[in-house]
Amino acid sequence: MATRIGQRTVRFDRPPRISAAAAVVGKREGEGPLGALFDEVHADNLVNEASWEKAESRLQALALEAALRKGNCPSQAVDAVFAGDLLNQCIGSTFGLREFGIPLIGLYGACSTMALSLGCAALFVESGAARRAAAVTSSHFCAAERQYRFPIAYGGQRTPTAQWTVTGAGAVLLAAGERGAAVTAFTVGQISDLGVSDANNMGAAMAPAAADTVLRYFADTKTDPADYDGIFTGDLGQVGSELFCGLLAREGVSLAGKHADCGLLIYDRARQDVHAGGSGCGCSASVLCAALLPRLQRGEYRRILFCATGALLSPTSVQQGETIPSIAHLLCLTSGD
Amino acid sequence: MATRIGQRTVRFDRPPRISAAAAVVGKREGEGPLGALFDEVHADNLVNEASWEKAESRLQALALEAALRKGNCPSQAVDAVFAGDLLNQCIGSTFGLREFGIPLIGLYGACSTMALSLGCAALFVESGAARRAAAVTSSHFCAAERQYRFPIAYGGQRTPTAQWTVTGAGAVLLAAGERGAAVTAFTVGQISDLGVSDANNMGAAMAPAAADTVLRYFADTKTDPADYDGIFTGDLGQVGSELFCGLLAREGVSLAGKHADCGLLIYDRARQDVHAGGSGCGCSASVLCAALLPRLQRGEYRRILFCATGALLSPTSVQQGETIPSIAHLLCLTSGD
Numbered sequence: 001m002a003t004r005i006g007q008r009t010v011r012f013d014r015p016p017r018i019s020a021a022a023a024v025v026g027k028r029e030g031e032g033p034l035g036a037l038f039d040e041v042h043a044d045n046l047v048n049e050a051s052w053e054k055a056e057s058r059l060q061a062l063a064l065e066a067a068l069r070k071g072n073c074p075s076q077a078v079d080a081v082f083a084g085d086l087l088n089q090c091i092g093s094t095f096g097l098r099e100f101g102i103p104l105i106g107l108y109g110a111c112s113t114m115a116l117s118l119g120c121a122a123l124f125v126e127s128g129a130a131r132r133a134a135a136v137t138s139s140h141f142c143a144a145e146r147q148y149r150f151p152i153a154y155g156g157q158r159t160p161t162a163q164w165t166v167t168g169a170g171a172v173l174l175a176a177g178e179r180g181a182a183v184t185a186f187t188v189g190q191i192s193d194l195g196v197s198d199a200n201n202m203g204a205a206m207a208p209a210a211a212d213t214v215l216r217y218f219a220d221t222k223t224d225p226a227d228y229d230g231i232f233t234g235d236l237g238q239v240g241s242e243l244f245c246g247l248l249a250r251e252g253v254s255l256a257g258k259h260a261d262c263g264l265l266i267y268d269r270a271r272q273d274v275h276a277g278g279s280g281c282g283c284s285a286s287v288l289c290a291a292l293l294p295r296l297q298r299g300e301y302r303r304i305l306f307c308a309t310g311a312l313l314s315p316t317s318v319q320q321g322e323t324i325p326s327i328a329h330l331l332c333l334t335s336g337d
Numbered sequence: 338m339a340t341r342i343g344q345r346t347v348r349f350d351r352p353p354r355i356s357a358a359a360a361v362v363g364k365r366e367g368e369g370p371l372g373a374l375f376d377e378v379h380a381d382n383l384v385n386e387a388s389w390e391k392a393e394s395r396l397q398a399l400a401l402e403a404a405l406r407k408g409n410c411p412s413q414a415v416d417a418v419f420a421g422d423l424l425n426q427c428i429g430s431t432f433g434l435r436e437f438g439i440p441l442i443g444l445y446g447a448c449s450t451m452a453l454s455l456g457c458a459a460l461f462v463e464s465g466a467a468r469r470a471a472a473v474t475s476s477h478f479c480a481a482e483r484q485y486r487f488p489i490a491y492g493g494q495r496t497p498t499a500q501w502t503v504t505g506a507g508a509v510l511l512a513a514g515e516r517g518a519a520v521t522a523f524t525v526g527q528i529s530d531l532g533v534s535d536a537n538n539m540g541a542a543m544a545p546a547a548a549d550t551v552l553r554y555f556a557d558t559k560t561d562p563a564d565y566d567g568i569f570t571g572d573l574g575q576v577g578s579e580l581f582c583g584l585l586a587r588e589g590v591s592l593a594g595k596h597a598d599c600g601l602l603i604y605d606r607a608r609q610d611v612h613a614g615g616s617g618c619g620c621s622a623s624v625l626c627a628a629l630l631p632r633l634q635r636g637e638y639r640r641i642l643f644c645a646t647g648a649l650l651s652p653t654s655v656q657q658g659e660t661i662p663s664i665a666h667l668l669c670l671t672s673g674d
Binding site: 001002003004008010050051053054079080084086087088089090091094095097098101102103104105106107108109110116120123124126127128129130131147186188189190191193312313314315316317320322325327 | 338339340341345347387388390391416417421423424425426427428431432434435438439440441442443444445446447453457460461463464465466467468484523525526527528530649650651652653654657659662664
């Protein structure tokens, strides 16, 4: 049974377990601090495909294949896959998952999609609607630049607040069961829009959404940061992370020693030229799958929060002078033992 | 409890009830055979907004407002809204729903989104994750033409197999409860791709997906067309409907007298120049909300199938020579009494 607690949080009384996870990334991500943790690193960002978009689809397929292999699970045993990405009409997912023969629930939450898809997958498993489910998301730097900003060959200058779209994909397999890391709660995000209109500063646009969701989760569950081994946002980057921690401090909540952002974990900003940090659906997905879930599975973390953030803009909305609505979805994950 | 039956169908043992629904459409839809049934018809396709995209967002907001009003339900009482549309990054939904303060689950299923969002909303309500939920989708002819094909002012010729994107939005409110039409089963779609690559013949691309989902549902539930008062697809149009019925006939399933397509119901093709019929997320959504659900609520239908179909292409995938992956999600709806 899913039980609503407080205003916006769903508690899973029979928490679905994470049976396997995998992350597949590009060259720059492989050169970052988490490089050794990824399941596959592709030096060729085209991954042997003919376009950046097809390469992104391929990353998504490779991540799901790796998770199925690690979970020793045939694709026919997966009742539903929850997937999304940043490409127009989510073609990273639809073409990436076309050959698997798994019922598909397509989602759109911009860079928050990993938390959204994993939360929905958890509800399907917990309610009995699916015995096994998968959550998969991806992004690709070159495909995103071409679509949102400029083609790579143009060599456009980036502002210091800009974030670098991660080339990568993450896939998580969930099952009803007894063992393994567990998804114990899901707080569905609500749109925040405080009027930021700079599409090169999405961290600032998303910070209020992350603060809103995390504060709501703490209130709903009557817990505080001391109850968690880590509170991971993704992907606020440097600018957004400072704003996020500041917004929480203003409400009397200190995250000192607890907070890290997936967009800051994936690159070494001193060594890699990524400006304010990483972003993209593939950022929090690959950090979750490569760095966070293994530590939960090994019991090094007992309980963490994973709060993925998304900027719900489009190039068209920016050109029409709109501000940037943002959202953050949150999951509580435990070591399950 | 949700119970899986057969391979791909979820049965809702405590079916969520539809407490209200509303449809808001544009001028051409208002002039069609269902014109008198819509809650609002806007003669101005800009709906007093400055762009087609903002107009689409406005339609989505108006449809949800109308459904909340008809259901006598404040927006704060809705625990989650499930929404999607065809615009890049789903800005029809994110900007349309920005002011409501309702937790948002964004979905992408192209023109299948109404069945996808209503099915997911039903699971959230049935499992206890939400007390009340809403499902909302939209499309806009001019915004879709500019994004997928040519700007309206270009005056591009359309092929006879092309469909006309509906300007409209539909919203459904769901609640746990005793009375009203019910969502009793949900079959999650699986991608079909038989190699159709003509983006002006999406009916042909989607027909196999619809046939696959409907046949799977009949097998899973051990029912046949005689058990239903109507089997509604959306939006296959004229070309896709003929192929769909042919594919089912080949499997020994006759839909004679039972099948209708939302894309054919919404316009009078003899009088309105829409080529193969209507399409767009707003097509099956507005037909469901204005024509099908009221007949269920009045008991004129006892049990129907609503199978919305989506073509999961993008202009980029077409330009890169890809075929068109398609999907169809199905709901069983009953009068509930």
